[in-house]
Amino acid sequence: MAEGLRHVRVLMVVPKYPYPVVGGLERQAHELSKALSGLGIEVWALSHLFDGSQLASEVVEGIWVRRIPWSDRKAFRFARAPFDLMWTLWRYRRSYEIVHLHQFSWFSIYVTLAAKLLGKQVMMKLSTVGTRSLPGLAASRLGGIKLAIFRMTDVVIAMSRQSLDELCDIHFPPGRILMTPNGIPVGPHDVRMEDAAERPALCRVVFVGRLNPEKRVEDLLNAWKAVVAGCSRPTSLELWGGGPLEPGLRALCTQLGIADTVVFRGHVDAVRDHLRDMQIFVLTSSREGNSNAVLEAMAAGLPVISTRVGGTPMLVGPAGADWLVEPGDVSGLGKCLLKLIEDDTTRRQVGQAMRERIVAHFDMRRVAGTYAAAYGLLASGRRNQVSAASDPVVSG
Secondary structure, X not given: OOHHHHHOEEEEEOOOOOOOOOOHHHHHHHHHHHHHHHOXXXXXXXXXXXXXXXXXXXXXXXXXXXXEOOOOOHHHHHHHHHHHHHHHHHHOHHHOOEEEEOOOOHHHHHHHHHHHHOOOEEEEEOOOOHHHOHHHHHHOOOHHHHHHHHOOOOEEEEOOHHHHHHHHHOOOOHHHEEXXXXXXXXXXXXXXXXXXXXXXXXXXXXEEOOOOHHHOHHHHHHHHHHHHHHOOOOEEEEEEEOOOOHHXXXXXXXXXXXXXXXXXXXXXXXXXXXXXOOOEXXXXXXXXXXXXXXXXXHHOOOOEEEEOOOOHHHHHHHHHHHHEEOOOOHHHHHHHHHHHHHOHHHHHHHHHHHHHHXXXXXXXXXXXXXXXXHHHHHHOOOHHHHHHHOOHHHHO
């Protein structure tokens, strides 16, 4: 790394910085911060106090985190947060040159305005697409004002071609768009590949995610009914994660006659460690950005069956394209599941291809290198050239 880049100082802004949050956005921010620190970049984080056990200032796995007060009363929080953020950003203004925001929200609107008043560079990630991203923003209350503040951002991070298209629709300068995927730390212990002669007595299929409407788990359960009816070997479907739809989904399992083959695990700690014991990963969302769950499944050497949304086609690449279906395609989902459950050879081959792809493209060290190059351009006054640092796996 060039010596000058070692002096770039970055402030990560995440409303709920780990821990105890274990959501995908928060984990991305934390793992990226650690990887950047390993490259010699000074990184610290700004969040708010969202748990009674937290301190206003603490070090989390080597990353200093500063947290501002946060009221449970929305009106009070809405009025106070801008002043707390402005004070904190001003007080520590000599500790950062670049503000890195991980989603567009009211929290990031306040931070953007404060950072620009202080003459700081702002980088913003589009963490999702569609109604939760720029189109939804434009259509929302005060959408014009929100878009005007969004355009104040120096660099926007796009993780998929769909995000790029949304930025083009609002005429955001292309030279200021950094295309890079999410990443995860990749190590040799992530995966336990099956021996070619091994056939698990039980083929275990796993879904990982909140049981919320956008995950469309009811599609998975309806497809699973056909899988159970057509499968010649013992198999089970495990749902890792809780959520408001769980009671209704349990009732649907009983209605479909599949309750004895579906296991509701609730919250699962150390998901990556347990994924090694699974055979197939499935995700049925109606929208995704770059799914951490997909990345973790790929790191574990699992074949991924998913909906063709957001950045997922880019994540799984050509080797995984045949196992993607459109949201709501229950029949296609069932066929993909049945094929990989029955065909051990294909299942292993696809899983190995997923593992190879994540090592080649989505190791967090590679992703951190992309960000480091972008920070260097931004810090040296070349924000209109940041697109040159984009990762070809997204932009190609």
